[in-house]
Amino acid sequence: MEDSTSPKQEKENQEELGETRRPWEGKTAASPQYSEPESSEPLEAKQGPETGRQSRSSRPWSPQSRAKTPLGGPAGPETSSPAPVSPREPSSSPSPLAPARQDLAAPPQSDRTTSVIPEAGTPYPDPLEQSSDKRESTPHHTSQSEGNTFQQSQQPKPHLCGRRDVSYNNAKQKELRFDVFQEEDSNSDYDLQQPAPGGSEVAPSMLEITIQNAKAYLLKTSSNSGFNLYDHLSNMLTKILNERPENAVDIFENISQDVKMAHFSKKFDALQNENELLPTYEIAEKQKALFLQGHLEGVDQELEDEIAENALPNVMESAFYFEQAGVGLGTDETYRIFLALKQLTDTHPIQRCRFWGKILGLEMNYIVAEVEFREGEDEEEVEEEDVAEERDNGESEAHEDEEDELPKSFYKAPQAIPKEESRTGANKYVYFVCNEPGRPWVKLPPVIPAQIVIARKIKKFFTGRLDAPIISYPPFPGNESNYLRAQIARISAGTHVSPLGFYQFGEEEGEEEEEAEGGRNSFEENPDFEGIQVIDLVESLSNWVHHVQHILSQGRCNWFNSIQKNEEEEEEEDEEKDDSDYIEQERFRIYPPGQHGYPQISFHNMLLQSFNPTFGLEHMPSPMAKSLKIST
Amino acid sequence: MDADSLLLSLELASGSGQGLSPDRRASLLTSLMLVKRDYRYDRVLFWGRILGLVADYYIAQGLSEDQLAPRKTLYSLNCTEWSLLPPATEEMVAQSSVVKGRFMGDPSYEYEHTELQKVNEGEKVFEEEIVIDKAVAIIPRGALFKTPFGPTHVNRTFEGLSLSEAKKLSSYFHFREPVELKNKTLLEKADLDPSLDFMDSLEHDIPKGSWSIQMERGNALVVLRSLLWPGLTFYHAPRTKNYGYVYVGTGEKNMDLPFML
Numbered sequence: 001m002e003d004s005t006s007p008k009q010e011k012e013n014q015e016e017l018g019e020t021r022r023p024w025e026g027k028t029a030a031s032p033q034y035s036e037p038e039s040s041e042p043l044e045a046k047q048g049p050e051t052g053r054q055s056r057s058s059r060p061w062s063p064q065s066r067a068k069t070p071l072g073g074p075a076g077p078e079t080s081s082p083a084p085v086s087p088r089e090p091s092s093s094p095s096p097l098a099p100a101r102q103d104l105a106a107p108p109q110s111d112r113t114t115s116v117i118p119e120a121g122t123p124y125p126d127p128l129e130q131s132s133d134k135r136e137s138t139p140h141h142t143s144q145s146e147g148n149t150f151q152q153s154q155q156p157k158p159h160l161c162g163r164r165d166v167s168y169n170n171a172k173q174k175e176l177r178f179d180v181f182q183e184e185d186s187n188s189d190y191d192l193q194q195p196a197p198g199g200s201e202v203a204p205s206m207l208e209i210t211i212q213n214a215k216a217y218l219l220k221t222s223s224n225s226g227f228n229l230y231d232h233l234s235n236m237l238t239k240i241l242n243e244r245p246e247n248a249v250d251i252f253e254n255i256s257q258d259v260k261m262a263h264f265s266k267k268f269d270a271l272q273n274e275n276e277l278l279p280t281y282e283i284a285e286k287q288k289a290l291f292l293q294g295h296l297e298g299v300d301q302e303l304e305d306e307i308a309e310n311a312l313p314n315v316m317e318s319a320f321y322f323e324q325a326g327v328g329l330g331t332d333e334t335y336r337i338f339l340a341l342k343q344l345t346d347t348h349p350i351q352r353c354r355f356w357g358k359i360l361g362l363e364m365n366y367i368v369a370e371v372e373f374r375e376g377e378d379e380e381e382v383e384e385e386d387v388a389e390e391r392d393n394g395e396s397e398a399h400e401d402e403e404d405e406l407p408k409s410f411y412k413a414p415q416a417i418p419k420e421e422s423r424t425g426a427n428k429y430v431y432f433v434c435n436e437p438g439r440p441w442v443k444l445p446p447v448i449p450a451q452i453v454i455a456r457k458i459k460k461f462f463t464g465r466l467d468a469p470i471i472s473y474p475p476f477p478g479n480e481s482n483y484l485r486a487q488i489a490r491i492s493a494g495t496h497v498s499p500l501g502f503y504q505f506g507e508e509e510g511e512e513e514e515e516a517e518g519g520r521n522s523f524e525e526n527p528d529f530e531g532i533q534v535i536d537l538v539e540s541l542s543n544w545v546h547h548v549q550h551i552l553s554q555g556r557c558n559w560f561n562s563i564q565k566n567e568e569e570e571e572e573e574d575e576e577k578d579d580s581d582y583i584e585q586e587r588f589r590i591y592p593p594g595q596h597g598y599p600q601i602s603f604h605n606m607l608l609q610s611f612n613p614t615f616g617l618e619h620m621p622s623p624m625a626k627s628l629k630i631s632t
Numbered sequence: 633m634d635a636d637s638l639l640l641s642l643e644l645a646s647g648s649g650q651g652l653s654p655d656r657r658a659s660l661l662t663s664l665m666l667v668k669r670d671y672r673y674d675r676v677l678f679w680g681r682i683l684g685l686v687a688d689y690y691i692a693q694g695l696s697e698d699q700l701a702p703r704k705t706l707y708s709l710n711c712t713e714w715s716l717l718p719p720a721t722e723e724m725v726a727q728s729s730v731v732k733g734r735f736m737g738d739p740s741y742e743y744e745h746t747e748l749q750k751v752n753e754g755e756k757v758f759e760e761e762i763v764i765d766k767a768v769a770i771i772p773r774g775a776l777f778k779t780p781f782g783p784t785h786v787n788r789t790f791e792g793l794s795l796s797e798a799k800k801l802s803s804y805f806h807f808r809e810p811v812e813l814k815n816k817t818l819l820e821k822a823d824l825d826p827s828l829d830f831m832d833s834l835e836h837d838i839p840k841g842s843w844s845i846q847m848e849r850g851n852a853l854v855v856l857r858s859l860l861w862p863g864l865t866f867y868h869a870p871r872t873k874n875y876g877y878v879y880v881g882t883g884e885k886n887m888d889l890p891f892m893l
Contacts, residue, residue, distance in 0.1 A: 258789060325653060331643075
């Protein structure tokens with residue numbers, strides 16, 4: 001067989017470096033899955049340079065031509081000897097095939113790209129002969145399908161394509177003679193177009209023509225997408241063989257879709273990925289800064305450690321306990337919050353800091369930290385309220401200057417209830433929020449009673465942006481940061497509880513009678529607290545107390561009397577202060593929270609709302625207090 | 633969330649603040665495996681936790697081969713023993729919608745209503761769960777596909793949504809038989825892929841804005857939360873196969889939603 005084909009082989013050698021081809025082809029052809037002793041093997045014989053492709057008779061389906069291209073480069077030495085022998089032996093191939101397949105992966109890519117460019121416009125053999133690289137299959141393709149060059153650049157395993165062809169033409173292969181096989185595919189294709197003069201030893205039989213036509217049909221490019229069926233099927237089978245999914249036949253159509261989509265996605269990837277992942281990287285950078293901050297300052301570390309111990313809570317420990325109860329944010333998020341809190345304490349002069357919680361919003365969430373500043377390190381004063389009041393006065397005067405005919409309204413809005421001083425009542429703590437750990441912390445403004453009163457009447461979602469307006473009825477005086485602060489105050493006042501005896505009042509006598517602001521504000525941990533049995537804590541609620549002052553219906557914790565009174569009346573009130581001491585104790589323990597706190601608080605609110613402000617008492621009237629005592 | 637990837641799913645869904653304690657997690661892992669074997673389900677999903685006043689209900693669902701077939705629901709009080717919830721008739725569904733309020737946590741508790749007969753809490757749990765499931769169980773587009781023979785299968789070539797798709801509400805579907813598909817115009821239907829787009833998308837949910845969609849961990853995780861049924865969290869890591877939903881809440885519908893937006 002070799003002899004007869006030698007001239008042709010020579011021709012082929014010119015085109016393909018070729019030597020390596022033969023062993024490859026033998027291997028590919030001999031793959032176990034395609035048991036037919038491929039006539040494709042004869043291709044191996046092609047080593048000799050072939051001048052006239054045209055001279056070859058047609059064997060349309062030489063998948064090996066595809067296989068050849070990757071082979072062309074490296075394989076020099078092996079070429080001649082194995083070629084005639086190997087194809088005949090299907091058994092030999094399986095093992096060498098596997099490594100061969102993998103090796104092919106690398107070269108084909110480069111081959112393809114190089115080959116495509118020069119070959120683009122020239123489907124015909126002449127340039128092929130001139131080009132020394134292994135590109136046979138590419139011209140072959142171009143000849144067959146017009147726009148197909150890019151296709152070839154994407155074929156991962158050309159040699160497998162060869163096998164494809166083999167499978168299609170199984171039945172026919174046996175009949176093919178070696179001479180025929182030695183011809184390249186491209187040659188055969190050319191034969192279609194240019195009937196080869198002379199060279200072909202064998203006149204194309206009907207079978208061969210049929211095969212040729214079938215392959216030509218398969219190689220026809222789709223007018224819509226520029227693909228052809230041949231390449232697509234070879235790609236798909238390549239992918240399946242690589243990935244080896246279970247029950248591949250069931251997901252065959254999906255794989256087909258994926259392969260088609262893969263053709264398009266590559267071009268856009270380089271641009272799109274950059275934009276999409278930017279926010280990811282930004283956040284990652286910020287959080288990386290979080291992790292690094294601890295190591296920045298070395299000198300003052302001792303001093304900072306002392307302060308840090310006091311200031312920063314053990315967030316991870318608390319998270320552990322919460323997790324036992326089924327509440328929590330997940331370990332790594334908690335850790336990031338811990339680092340963010342540490343950053344907060346480093347940048348602000350903070351006495352004590354606590355992770356208050358997380359509030360979910362529509363677009364973004366809030367992470368809230370409850371903070372107590374060090375003594376004397378207070379924040380800016382609020383001068384805005386004074387300015388507002390002056391403006392109101394000015395306007396009223398302006399109106400008076402107008403014509404007197406217009407009736408003037410005598411309505412004077414009730415004086416706005418002033419907010420509580422910082423460190424007292426609802427403003428006892430300062431709250432910082434951030435959207436995500438790593439983002440800068442923003443301080444929330446102190447809350448004013450009017451905001452709390454209206455916050456009790458409305459129900460709105462948080463968007464996640466602090467400057468968002470709150471559109472509601474009754475209209476909320478402020479934007480989202482004020483609403484957030486009001487809700488935080490309400491939640492703290494309503495739900496922060498501790499076991500009975502855990503906190504005790506500071507031991508300062510003489511204060512009990514003086515308070516103008518009412519209620520003992522400061523409490524501290526009770527060092528003698530010995531804990532209560534779990535069963536006692538669970539069975540009844542009488543062992544739990546609120547340790548945050550309740551917010552009155554007025555919106556403050558400490559009653560503010562907005563009505564001017566005579567001094568006489570005030571003296572009378574002083575006498576009732578003795579009762580009020582007793583009431584204060586009640587107040588501190590208020591009442592054990594009911595089921596989830598709802599019913600009892602509403603009861604209390606009802607009491608307060610019925611309370612008549614004109615009495616001017618700072619505390620609840622005694623009969624009411626006595627009735628409340630029942631609740632303890 | 634799938635019982636097979638329970639731990640990872642719980643970690644990803646933990647951003648909402650409610651999760652499971654370690655002992656519950658551990659017992660869930662083993663007990664769901666046994667449930668799958670005993671009832672011969674194809675997949676077992678941990679649906680979530682309904683908070684009651686005294687105790688919580690843990691709910692799981694079992695799926696057969698056809699993903700869209702009616703799912704069997706199981707409940708448990710301690711995550712180790714599971715019982716099937718009895719199927720509900722329509723009358724019971726109507727009844728339970730009338731009885732409002734929190735769950736107690738005792739399956740034999742009977743609600744009293746002046747007009748209707750007493751409603752067993754077990755049934756109420758079931759109907760509530762069905763209602764919530766129909767309303768807000770979500771699947772990303774492409775995770776299931778419909779075969780020409782009818783049954784719906786898990787799509788094994790689903791690689792996850794891309795980032796741009798993950799931020800759009802239209803890439804998520806309700807995990808139930810489609811209700812609104814037939815109402816679409818022909819033009820819209822022409823763009824649909826019948827093997828992938830056979831369920832209702834979230835885009836046209838009423839009221840608009842009842843879903844909050846957020847990217848957490850800097851685009852590495854997309855979380856959808858339902859505002860109509862607070863407590864339903866759906867998570868998906870784009871470009872991966874991880875997705876799931878879990879409900880941890882009181883089982884009450886948020887009727888104030890239009891005012892809160």
